[in-house]
Amino acid sequence: MLKTFPIGGVHPPENKLTAGSKIQKLDIPATVAIPISQHIGAPATVSVNKGDSVKAGQVIATSKGFVSVNIHSSVSGKVNKVDTLIDTSGYKQTAIFIDTQGDEWLETIDRTDELKTEIKLSSEEIIKKCQESGIVGLGGATFPSHVKLTVPAGKKCDVLIINGVECEPYLTSDHRLMLEHGKEVLVGISILMKALKVNRALIGIENNKSDAIEHLKTLAASFQGIEIWPLKVKYPQGAEKQLIKALTNREVPSGRLPIDVNTVVHNIGTAFAVYEAVQKNKPLFERVVTITGKSLPKPGNYIVRIGTPVNKLIEAAGGLPENTGKIISGGPMMGKALINTDVPVVKGTSGIILVPQDEAGRSESQVCIRCAKCIAVCPMGLEPYLLMSLSQKDLFEKAEKERITDCMECGSCSYTCPAGRPLLDFIRLGKSTVIRMSRERVVK
Amino acid sequence: MSSTVIITVACLSLIAFLAAVILYFVAQKFKVFEDPRIDDVQAILPAANCGGCGFAGCRNLAEALVKAETFEGLTCPVGGASVMDQVAKILGKEPPVVEPKVAVLRCNGSPEFRARTSIYEGVPDCRIAHNLFQGETDCSYGCFGLGDCVRACAFEAIYISTETGLPVISDEKCVSCGACVKACPRKLIELRKKAKKDRKIYVACSNCDKGGPARRACKVACIACLKCQKVCEFDAIKIENNLAYIDATKCTFCRKCVTECPTGSILEINFPPRKPKVEVQAETVNA
Numbered sequence: 001m002l003k004t005f006p007i008g009g010v011h012p013p014e015n016k017l018t019a020g021s022k023i024q025k026l027d028i029p030a031t032v033a034i035p036i037s038q039h040i041g042a043p044a045t046v047s048v049n050k051g052d053s054v055k056a057g058q059v060i061a062t063s064k065g066f067v068s069v070n071i072h073s074s075v076s077g078k079v080n081k082v083d084t085l086i087d088t089s090g091y092k093q094t095a096i097f098i099d100t101q102g103d104e105w106l107e108t109i110d111r112t113d114e115l116k117t118e119i120k121l122s123s124e125e126i127i128k129k130c131q132e133s134g135i136v137g138l139g140g141a142t143f144p145s146h147v148k149l150t151v152p153a154g155k156k157c158d159v160l161i162i163n164g165v166e167c168e169p170y171l172t173s174d175h176r177l178m179l180e181h182g183k184e185v186l187v188g189i190s191i192l193m194k195a196l197k198v199n200r201a202l203i204g205i206e207n208n209k210s211d212a213i214e215h216l217k218t219l220a221a222s223f224q225g226i227e228i229w230p231l232k233v234k235y236p237q238g239a240e241k242q243l244i245k246a247l248t249n250r251e252v253p254s255g256r257l258p259i260d261v262n263t264v265v266h267n268i269g270t271a272f273a274v275y276e277a278v279q280k281n282k283p284l285f286e287r288v289v290t291i292t293g294k295s296l297p298k299p300g301n302y303i304v305r306i307g308t309p310v311n312k313l314i315e316a317a318g319g320l321p322e323n324t325g326k327i328i329s330g331g332p333m334m335g336k337a338l339i340n341t342d343v344p345v346v347k348g349t350s351g352i353i354l355v356p357q358d359e360a361g362r363s364e365s366q367v368c369i370r371c372a373k374c375i376a377v378c379p380m381g382l383e384p385y386l387l388m389s390l391s392q393k394d395l396f397e398k399a400e401k402e403r404i405t406d407c408m409e410c411g412s413c414s415y416t417c418p419a420g421r422p423l424l425d426f427i428r429l430g431k432s433t434v435i436r437m438s439r440e441r442v443v444k
Numbered sequence: 445m446s447s448t449v450i451i452t453v454a455c456l457s458l459i460a461f462l463a464a465v466i467l468y469f470v471a472q473k474f475k476v477f478e479d480p481r482i483d484d485v486q487a488i489l490p491a492a493n494c495g496g497c498g499f500a501g502c503r504n505l506a507e508a509l510v511k512a513e514t515f516e517g518l519t520c521p522v523g524g525a526s527v528m529d530q531v532a533k534i535l536g537k538e539p540p541v542v543e544p545k546v547a548v549l550r551c552n553g554s555p556e557f558r559a560r561t562s563i564y565e566g567v568p569d570c571r572i573a574h575n576l577f578q579g580e581t582d583c584s585y586g587c588f589g590l591g592d593c594v595r596a597c598a599f600e601a602i603y604i605s606t607e608t609g610l611p612v613i614s615d616e617k618c619v620s621c622g623a624c625v626k627a628c629p630r631k632l633i634e635l636r637k638k639a640k641k642d643r644k645i646y647v648a649c650s651n652c653d654k655g656g657p658a659r660r661a662c663k664v665a666c667i668a669c670l671k672c673q674k675v676c677e678f679d680a681i682k683i684e685n686n687l688a689y690i691d692a693t694k695c696t697f698c699r700k701c702v703t704e705c706p707t708g709s710i711l712e713i714n715f716p717p718r719k720p721k722v723e724v725q726a727e728t729v730n731a
Binding site for chain 2 (some may be wrong): 084086089090091092336339340360361362365422424425428429432
């Protein structure tokens with residue numbers, strides 16, 4: 001019997017079209033636009049001027065405060081301007097535009113493919129390196145990794161959990177990383193274990209990636225304390241709290257963090273980025289992105305420099321199909337439709353999905369038929385139908401009592417609703433209002 | 445048989461009498477005195493319960509009015525001066541000076557002026573769209589046209605025009621309760637002082653971007669060029685955050701700023717058509 005989380009969950013069609021495509025390098029674009037806010041927390045401060053020459057890996061915006069990371073240039077060339085552009089948030093954000101010249105990296109970066117297994121840095125040095133190298137959670141939430149690695153006083157971590165679930169349909173970037181860079185990922189996990197001072201790490205992988213499970217199992221034999229756990233295929237298995245419950249049977253209480261149950265969760269992509277930062281001295285300026293879609297001629301997985309416009313990625317995958325209805329950044333369940341194709345790839349872009357017109361539309365919203373399917377599928381045990389109507393009627397205090405902030409916006413309720421009601425849209429509205437309200441209360 | 449009926453009637457009468465006596469004393473003990481004027485005032489108020497006065501309903505305003513020493517800060521925006529005069533008469537106080545107000549939309553970005561750059565197919569709700577993205581055009585300040593204000597209005601004073609896609613506010617129906625002001629997530633609706641013949645001059649734009657991006661996003665955007673501020677003789681125009689604002693209490697409706705504005709973002713409404721300028725012909729000057 002495979003492990004999984006106990007309540008809720010859905011089974012959307014997997015559509016992992018690119019599971020067999022090797023990771024390729026995407027050509028460096030002529031210009032990149034690197035937003036200064038690619039992580040949760042304070043945006044970085046721009047530290048270059050127009051006309052400056054930069055090399056790949058050079059810091060172009062420095063972190064501001066603890067919950068913030070450095071931003072690095074992903075190409076070598078000249079800074080063209082610091083201006084605004086629409087990024088994945090849907091709003092204009094400050095970004096640094098760089099015209100590419102050649103491909104020169106900082107001399108300190110080790111560009112060889114040689115595997116380095118010996119970890120020389122101490123725990124504190126690793127955490128510092130993560131912030132300097134701009135490492136954030138690459139699963140999509142983009143929470144600065146060094147914050148998670150810094151265990152607050154009075155709390156302890158006894159097990160590291162690595163998220164290799166990739167439960168979102170279509171996406172295969174973590175899957176390919178495990179297959180092609182398994183050793184590097186495992187070294188990265190060992191580094192994270194050293195930083196957290198734990199001797200046990202559990203990698204959770206959904207059972208539809210049997211090749212990755214087998215591959216990592218053989219590799220992990222030579223690493224101490226790393227266990228591979230196949231998990232049942234169920235969305236959202238990759239959600240932090242659900243993964244902890246499945247692997248350790250510990251339940252994160254409402255409004256608390258994984259560290260409160262002595263665990264820390266990191267993503268496969270993050271482990272790989274940590275390996276590159278610590279062992280190869282390479283800051284986070286490129287990542288694996290899945291570009292996929294049913295009508296796309298050549299879907300695939302690419303290593304993409306941060307700041308590359310999405311249209312370059314679409315070009316490499318064979319061009320925009322005519323029947324495209326929506327271009328989604330992230331997974332189809334939790335991702336967000338893009339406003340245009342000039343939007344740059346950022347640290348949190350795990351995939352770009354081109355959804356055909358006939359699948360992109362919404363069904364007409366009808367009245368709630370009280371079937372309670374949304375309650376049955378909610379992995380957090382909430383009542384989505386109730387949260388929706390409370391948000392609709394501006395009853396935010398009641399919504400707060402109904403634990404609206406526990407919603408992780410997985411979208412299982414909207415996906416399931418037979419009446420096509422926009423449950424998550426309103427819950428998201430209510431959640432953001434409640435969070436704003438509670439912040440104002442703290443200020444007062 | 446007859447004795448049973450008599451005993452029953454007697455017992456019940458006794459119980460009823462005792463209960464009446466108890467009820468009488470309890471009622472005396474727990475008597476709540478309520479100013480009868482509250483009912484009188486409430487009867488005059490419009491009973492719309494719109495919340496425009498800041499209270500939950502008309503009854504609450506009536507209580508506050510009766511309790512209050514002066515009417516400062518207490519008015520019924522719906523009823524206006526006539527209702528407040530009647531209330532003042534009942535309570536024997538000075539009637540307050542009620543300034544009638546009217547809601548205006550500070551955005552004029554119809555598709556004609558503001559080109560579409562994307563299509564929104566999500567929930568037709570302004571707040572959700574505002575949480576999600578900057579809008580279907582390049583302006584991240586303008587109106588979505590999804591009608592949160594229309595749904596908020598209890599007086600059917602707002603509708604979305606099919607031509608411009610923007611809300612239209614009826615001057616006659618608007619009671620300036622402020623429900624739409626609260627409903628708009630982009631804070632585009634403003635309550636302005638009502639002028640004679642419903643005349644209005646205001647900057648129909650809320651774009652705080654610099655001139656260049658604002659103009660590229662919308663042809664009728666305020667580009668903060670300062671021309672209106674310079675031409676205004678009454679110090680009524682202020683420019684803050686790259687956006688001009690006309691103070692309705694200082695404006696004298698001279699309309700100079702309207703002609704000066706290079707983008708046409710200042711609107712003049714309900715004015716008679718301007719007289720065509722008498723162009724002094726070169727020939728006559730020469731002669």
